[in-house]
Structure formats: structure tokens, C-alpha cells
Amino acid sequence: MSVGIRDVARVAGVSTATVSRALGRGPVSDAVREQVEAAVRATGYRPNLSARRLRSKAAQTIGLIVADIRNPFFTAVSRAVEDAAYAAGMRVILCNTDEDPAREAMYLRLMEEERVTGVIFAPTKVTADGLRADSLSFPTVFIDRSGLPGAHDSVVLDNAAAAASLVDHLVAQGFKRIGGLFGSTSSTARERQAGYAAAMARYDLAPLARSVAPNATAAETEATRWLSQPDRPEALILSNGLMLMGAVRATRTLGLAVPKDLALAGFDNEPWTDLVEPGLTVIEQPVAEIGAQAMRLLFERIEHPGQPVRKVTLSGRAVLRGSTRRG
Amino acid sequence: MSVGIRDVARVAGVSTATVSRALGRGPVSDAVREQVEAAVRATGYRPNLSARRLRSKAAQTIGLIVADIRNPFFTAVSRAVEDAAYAAGMRVILCNTDEDPAREAMYLRLMEEERVTGVIFAPTKVTADGLRADSLSFPTVFIDRSGLPGAHDSVVLDNAAAAASLVDHLVAQGFKRIGGLFGSTSSTARERQAGYAAAMARYDLAPLARSVAPNATAAETEATRWLSQPDRPEALILSNGLMLMGAVRATRTLGLAVPKDLALAGFDNEPWTDLVEPGLTVIEQPVAEIGAQAMRLLFERIEHPGQPVRKVTLSGRAVLRGSTRRG
DNA sequence: GTGTTCAATGAAAACGTTTTCACAACTTGT
DNA sequence: ACAAGTTGTGAAAACGTTTTCATTGAACAC
Incomplete structure (x- = not known):
């Protein structure tokens, strides 16, 4: 049978x-504390966290709800969140919504039922x-x-600024017909598109934007x-890492040379972006920092x-590579 | 104040x-069930899962303990596990051990305290x-x-067979001096190394194996x-995706042409492996299948x-690409 | 000495559910 | 028409903790 706190108490x-x-933390004499610790070792007692949570009303659990953990951005954020949490x-409960x-809604309801500390x-x-x-x-x-x-x-x-900095860079390299292919569902993509459009306007260039599923x-x-x-x-900006990958594939099947026939730039500095020749120019997101800051905000919100x-x-941070170098 | 089951009962x-x-599932008349459901809606009642777990002794929680969620293999497995679990x-509690x-040990103890259904x-x-x-x-x-x-x-x-199939393929392409660079800590890498060595022996070729941190x-x-x-x-086999990436970098800095100067083959069919020219030959692991099968085994173990x-x-599955094509 | 404060402890209540037990009201089989 | 289920329900116990409340004894101030 399972050993509970009363068994420890008896021993x-x-x-x-x-x-x-x-x-826990309570006033006890050193002698008693040692006795209790000995009894815990002797009995192999393990506290029941459900009971503890029920009584103390502290779930010590945070929920992490993301679109898809396989998206490298969320993977990295998730790792930072978990490190901070543990x-x-x-503990961390992870949920994938697939957008x-x-x-x-279902996972938010679950979080309520779990009485989580935060999300x-x-x-x-x-x-x-x-x-x-x-x-x-x-x-x-x-x-x-x-x-x-x-x-x-x-x-x-700062999505708008990041997208704008890509335009700046491409213009500085001499590109003029700069297209943008953006995700259609997220507000993130919308901000990037707005930043792109604003930057193009600053240079008196006509924006060439299209939207597709990200x-x-x-x-x-x-x-x-x-x-x-x-x-x-003559240049194309993609609004995330997956779309950038799709664009690279397109250049391959069309036989377009990068950057000679087409310059490419995108988001998310994933490890492979510097391996595909001639190296892809991307915006690097501070993924670990995002996770850590989110946890900091959460803890401070819980506190106050x-x-x-x-x-x-x-x-x-713009990581400049060969894909945007003017032939 | 929080609304509990007694509030619902009163209403x-x-x-x-x-x-x-x-x-839950219990014998109740349809009339009563409707009354209760109406009362739940009226009060906004949400069950307290901690209380439920404490009383019913069913945690409905599975623990997922991996080395690092940022490893694409674990990312994919984790997604499959979560789909099956939800x-x-x-629910799924995710833990990163960093090997x-x-x-x-700490996370296993945590799982005990959570009284998880399985891990x-x-x-x-x-x-x-x-x-x-x-x-x-x-x-x-x-x-x-x-x-x-x-x-x-x-x-x-089947790590040994997978590694052997890479050797088979390289030999068939005419390579003879086939080296292997394997991870030093995991038993997985050890199995792959053994499979590599056995295959080399079959062809009367001298194995050239080295080990480093994976x-x-x-x-x-x-x-x-x-x-x-x-x-x-003249050919190199790497025991996982990260090491394959490192090897590609090495060929770039040394100015070696793949596969002319060096053939490359590895594990993990990550999306970038077909983007780096001329495409990398890899063993594709059935990641989703691994997660799904693990959950199936777990559920059946819980049942029986x-x-x-x-x-x-x-x-x-060997995915053959340009990196092992005999010039 | 006599209050007064404080640290250490135990008994019992409390947390919000599910489950057991008992029972009443129906069905069913004969 | 009567015994034997079966179904629906409520009262109360139980799950394993933490917390409240009360009590004891010791230390301290006057």
C-alpha cells in the first residue's frame, strides 16, 4: 500500500x-526535523502532489500553449520556458493548438480546470x-x-522594424523589384507585411506583396x-522559416541562381540557413530571450x-549572408 | 469565490x-442530467482536477522525459505523444534532462509524486x-x-541494420575507405557503430571509426x-543529424566537394538535408510512428x-541523395 | 515573582471531488 | 401477487495533504 504522511508521522x-x-517551511526543532527526515527515508515516502495542490491551492504548474512544437521558434521558446519553470x-503542461x-478554447478551459499558476x-x-x-x-x-x-x-x-531592415539591406545592395510573400493567418505576418510596405514606401518603391498559408x-x-x-x-522576402524553405525549393525547381537571378531573405536563423549555398540572409529572433522574458513577466504578474x-x-538581428549579395 | 460542485448541486x-x-458516467435520469448541465452553465462551474485526481486516483497524466526538446527527433516524437495523449x-508533462x-533521477521522482499514469x-x-x-x-x-x-x-x-544499409549503399557506389564518426555517450550511437563495423567486415573492409560528443x-x-x-x-558516416551538420561545415571550411572529394551520409531526415547541395543521404527515422507506438505500448501496459x-x-528508411553518388 | 511573548507542537478542520453504502421506487420473472 | 433484481438518488466517508486553532513550556521584561 502507498505510504502517506501519517505513516511518516507514526514512525x-x-x-x-x-x-x-x-x-515544508515551518518552525520545527532541529531534532524533530532529523527524526522526520529519517522516517521519510525509512518509509520511502513521496508526497502526493494532487493532495498538496488541493489543500494549498498552489498548483505550481504553468501551461504552455503554442501552435506546434515542431516549429523551431516554439521549440526554442519552450525550452527556455521549461528551464525557468523547473x-x-x-511543472510545465505543453499543448499544441495547430492554430x-x-x-x-479547449486548452484554455483545461488550464482553468488545472487551476494553473499561469499560462x-x-x-x-x-x-x-x-x-x-x-x-x-x-x-x-x-x-x-x-x-x-x-x-x-x-x-x-518588433516585426515591422525587422521586415523594414531587410528592405533597407536589399535596397542598399541595389535591388529594386523587392517582393514579399507573407503568411495569411497570423498577426505576426501582418506586422511584417506592414513594416515591409512602409519601408518600400520610404524608398518610393512599389510594394509587391502576396499572402499564403504560412x-x-x-x-x-x-x-x-x-x-x-x-x-x-529580383528579390523576395519571406515571413517565416518554413516559407523561406519553400522559396528555396522553388528556386531549385525553376533553376534560378541565388542571388544572381533572385535574392532571398527571411525570418528565423535556423541552423540550416547558413548551410544552403550561398547562405540565407535572415532575421534572427532572440528565441531564448523571448521565453525567459515571458516567464519573468508571468512571475511578476503573479507576484503583483x-x-x-x-x-x-x-x-x-539581421544576419546577412550570400543570398542577398548583389552579383 | 470559486464555484464548486456543491454550488452546482444547490442550484x-x-x-x-x-x-x-x-x-461523469453514472446512472442518472435524463431529466436530472439536463438540470445539472443547466446548473453548470448557470454557475460557470469548472471541475477542480486536483481534487478529482486525489479522490479517484487517476492522474490522467503522462510524463515525457527526453534529452532535449530542441533535438528534432524528440520534437517530432513529442508531438506524436501529445496527440495520442490528448x-x-x-495531459502531458514535458521534461528535458540534457542527458x-x-x-x-529528479524527474523520475517528480513523476512518482505526480502519481502519473505512465511515462x-x-x-x-x-x-x-x-x-x-x-x-x-x-x-x-x-x-x-x-x-x-x-x-x-x-x-x-534497428540502428545496426540502418547503419549497415548506409555501408551497403556506399560500397555499391564504389567507395572503399568509409569512415564512421559516432556519438560517444548514447547506446544508440554504439549500436550504429556496431552495425557499421559488422557491415564493413562483411565486405572485408577495414573499419575507420571515431567517437566524439554527439x-x-x-x-x-x-x-x-x-x-x-x-x-x-573517401566517405563518412555520421551517427546523427547534428553531427552530420558539423561534418558539412567541415567540408565547407576545407573546401572539399561533396561527393567528389568526400561522400557523406547520416541519420535523421530533417527538412534541410535535401536543401544543402547536392542533397544529403540519410536514414529517415519513423518519428511519428515511434511516438505513436510508444503510447500504444504504454496504454496496453496500463490496461494489462x-x-x-x-x-x-x-x-x-534510407533516403538516397547526391552526397553519396559516385562521381 | 508575575505577566507577556514566542517557538514548537498536536488535534482537528478544510480543500473539492468521487465512491461507498443505504434505501426507495420501479421492473421483471414466476 | 410476491421475491428478486435494477435504477436513481442522497448522506456521509474517503482521498492525502496543509492550515487553523489551541496549548504547552520556556524565555524574557519588569
């Missing part, structure tokens, strides 16, 4: 209250815009995308179609529930 | 027992070999590496050193605790 010759105090003695609002959430635009400040019964930090202004803490990339296949299909046209762009909503905006 | 005009039965109404036995675990060799059949108080399935024979259910790749940097360093020697191999220990061995 140690004290009350269950004293055992609880000896194991360092603070908390499906129904699944988002880190990368919502779709529709869910983010639907969540008012008081919609959620637990502290929540949005990552990657922020929702209604002032409703929730968030940590995001995955490699859709991007490859659309890029192939676009680049087959006679008036194809009433404090004003905060939005942390981090800058991307 | 519905029934006892708490009836509410519990109406929400489909069965279970550190101390962290493994999917990718252990280091030292931990795996130290865990007897009765060491763990919860059903456990090992993935990627199996421990003591007959101690735990496991699902693994990461990109160490592999790059060692490969650079090795390939700088006058008697360097006494059944004999099972080991599922899956085959890799």
Missing part, C-alpha cells in the same frame, strides 16, 4: 502537522482579439503575438507561380496581480 | 453525488542500465534506447582534423500490467 513519533512543517519548482481556435500563450489572431483582460482566470502572457492593447502582458518581436508547401507553390512570370521580382499591463518588444 | 436541487454522476483525455543522470522516457545509458523492472512505480516505455533486456517496454530503431561543434572539429590528413576517408515486456523495433 517519527510526531503528528502529521509536524511532518508537513518539517518537510528552476522555480514548477485552431477550437483547440485553443504562456501564443494565440491566433481571432482568439487573441476575443480575449478581454478579465476573460482568463489565471495570469497569462502572450508571446509572438499580442492581443487587445492593454489586455494582457506580452513579449513580441507553411513550406503553400509558399513553394505560390513562389513557383510568381517566379515563373516574366516580371518576377494589480500592476499595469506590460508589453516587451524585442529586436531581431 | 440544480440535487446532491453533490448526483452532480458528480451526471458529469486524444485519450490525458544528465541527476536530472533524470515515456528516453534515458541515458547509465540510467537505463540502472533501472530494474521493479524500480519504477509507474508504467514506463523507453524510446530511442532500451535498457536492461526484459525490464521495460521499449520502441527503438553535437555539431565536436563533430565539426573532429571531422576537420580527420579530413585534413593525407589518408582521409502483467503482460510480458515488449520491444518494438522499427526500421529506418
